[in-house]
Amino acid sequence: MPLSTQDIKRLRRIGHHLKAILIFGDKGLTDNFVEELNLRLEDHELIKVKVNAETRDDRANIVVALCQKSGAEL
Numbered sequence: 765m766p767l768s769t770q771d772i773k774r775l776r777r778i779g780h781h782l783k784a785i786l787i788f789g790d791k792g793l794t795d796n797f798v799e800e801l802n803l804r805l806e807d808h809e810l811i812k813v814k815v816n817a818e819t820r821d822d823r824a825n826i827v828v829a830l831c832q833k834s835g836a837e838l
Contacts, residue, residue: 767837775810784814788826798833805836 767775785804788797804811813830817823831838 772837779810779812782810782812785811786813788813788815788817788830790816793826793829793833798830801830801834801836805834 785808786797786801791797801811801813815823815826815830817826827838830836
């Protein structure tokens with residue numbers, strides 16, 4: 765179910781103060797990372813993931829891949 769604009773704004777306000785639960789690093793997008801991401805989403809529903817990437821474009825591509833693999837909304 766897609767989120768409304770109001771829901772996105774509300775969740776951004778809440779998420780701003782969260783600490784990153786997962787950190788995406790140099791090992792890449794592994795099955796273990798995606799599995800851990802899905803487990804954390806089931807536990808918390810709203811999580812913050814820190815993505816360490818060289819450029820903004822790399823970070824954006826990683827975020828899109830994470831959302832597709834997990835079925836999460838950005």
